[in-house]
Each structure stands twice: as structure tokens, then as C-alpha cells.
Amino acid sequence: MTTDSARSQRTAWLLFGPPALLAALRAWQQWQAERAPLPAAWPLKPLPPPQATALDLFLPALVGLALVALLAAGLWWLARRGHGRGVRAGLLGAWVLACLGGAGALLLRTHNLQNLQAQPPVQAQVLGSRAVSPSLRGTGGTELILRIEGLAQPQQSIISDPQAATWRPGQRLQLQWARGRTHGLYVTGWQLPND
Numbered sequence: 001m002t003t004d005s006a007r008s009q010r011t012a013w014l015l016f017g018p019p020a021l022l023a024a025l026r027a028w029q030q031w032q033a034e035r036a037p038l039p040a041a042w043p044l045k046p047l048p049p050p051q052a053t054a055l056d057l058f059l060p061a062l063v064g065l066a067l068v069a070l071l072a073a074g075l076w077w078l079a080r081r082g083h084g085r086g087v088r089a090g091l092l093g094a095w096v097l098a099c100l101g102g103a104g105a106l107l108l109r110t111h112n113l114q115n116l117q118a119q120p121p122v123q124a125q126v127l128g129s130r131a132v133s134p135s136l137r138g139t140g141g142t143e144l145i146l147r148i149e150g151l152a153q154p155q156q157s158i159i160s161d162p163q164a165a166t167w168r169p170g171q172r173l174q175l176q177w178a179r180g181r182t183h184g185l186y187v188t189g190w191q192l193p194n195d
Contacts, residue, residue: 014092018099025103029110038113040161041178041186047145047154108182115181116188124148124175124190126167132158142167148175157187 048057079087127145134140141160144167148155167173176189 011092014096018096022099022102022106025106029106038110039116039188041113041116041188042157042159044146044148044155044157044177044185044187047156049153112180112182112184113186116178116186117181118176118178118188121174121176121191122149124173126169126171126173127154128169129164129167131165141165146175148177155185159187 075087075091078084125147127147129142129144132138132140132143138158139160141158142164143156143158144164146155146157172193174191174193175187176191178186178188180186
């Protein structure tokens with residue numbers, strides 16, 4: 001095997017192997033979830049402060065795009081100066097690291113949800129709700145804004161249980177919740193006052 005064909009084969013393995021492993025890990029996790037489903041848990045996220053402007057919300061994305069543009073310009077400049085092989089090797093390494101990072105994130109998410117730490121029930125009040133359609137990112141359901149005792153900021157959560165669609169602003173409920181093993185708060189159940 002010539003050096004060029006060996007290099008091409010190695011490049012092909014590094015280009016297509018990591019995403020194939022990532023897809024296989026995701027399929028294995030889906031198979032595991034069908035065999036032993038994870039407990040129902042809907043993530044709670046702090047509601048952005050009302051005084052936040054559009055710039056506050058989009059600034060991280062704009063900074064990220066600017067950094068990507070600067071990096072692309074720098075790589076283009078290096079490639080034009082005769083360092084194309086090093087640029088290709090760096091991009092290939094970044095690709096492999098990104099795929100490994102995705103695999104790590106999938107494993108961390110599953111570990112976090114498998115080991116939820118139940119918290120004492122708390123009182124919550126519905127501040128608002130709206131229907132959310134299913135998409136590629138989630139199953140949809142009802143997005144709720146909740147004021148939870150003990151938390152300074154209102155929280156938002158998309159709950160796919162049909163009962164959540166009947167809750168109205170001002171309604172109170174007893175919330176069962178849990179902390180993830182490594183991060184996050186999750187709604188795990190609820191009880192209405194008349195239950």
C-alpha cells in the first residue's frame with residue numbers, strides 16, 4: 001500500500017469513524033431506553049430576566065460566530081502560507097474531538113437522568129403556559145412558567161403530560177422534583193390541591 005493511499009484510508013477512517021461511533025452510541029442508548037425506560041423527568045430552566053434585551057440574549061451567539069469567522073480567516077491565511085497539511089491535520093483532530101465530546105455529552109446526560117436525587121416536595125404556582133409543537137429537538141407538550149418556593153427566579157419547563165395543558169395561570173400545585181446526579185433540576189411529578 002502506497003503512502004498516499006494509506007494516508008487517504010486513515011483520513012477516511014477519521015472522517016467517518018467518529019460520527020459512526022456516535023450514531024451507534026445513540027442507537028444503543030435508544031435500545032436501552034426501550035428495554036428499561038428512564039423515569040419521567042422534565043428539565044427546569046431559569047426564566048431569563050424580564051429586563052434582558054435582545055442583545056443580551058443573542059450576544060453569546062454573536063460572539064461565537066465572530067470567533068468562528070476569525071478562526072476560519074486564520075486557518076485560510078495559514079493554508080495560503082503553505083501550512084495546508086497542518087491545517088488539515090488540525091481540522092481533522094478538531095472533528096474527532098467534537099465527536100468524542102458529543103459521545104461524552106450523551107453518556108453524561110444518561111448518567112445524570114439515571115441517578116436523579118429526589119428533593120422534598122415544594123409548592124409551585126403556574127405563572128403562564130403555552131402549547132409547544134413536537135420538533136426534532138423535543139416531543140413538545142406544554143411550556144410552563146412556574147414560581148417555585150425556595151427558588152429566587154421563575155422556572156420554565158416543557159411537560160409532555162396532557163394534564164399540564166389544563167393548568168391555568170394562578171393555579172397552585174405541589175411539585176415533586178429532583179436534582180440530576182451531576183447537574184440540573186427536574187420535575188418528576190405533581191399533585192393538584194383537589195387530588
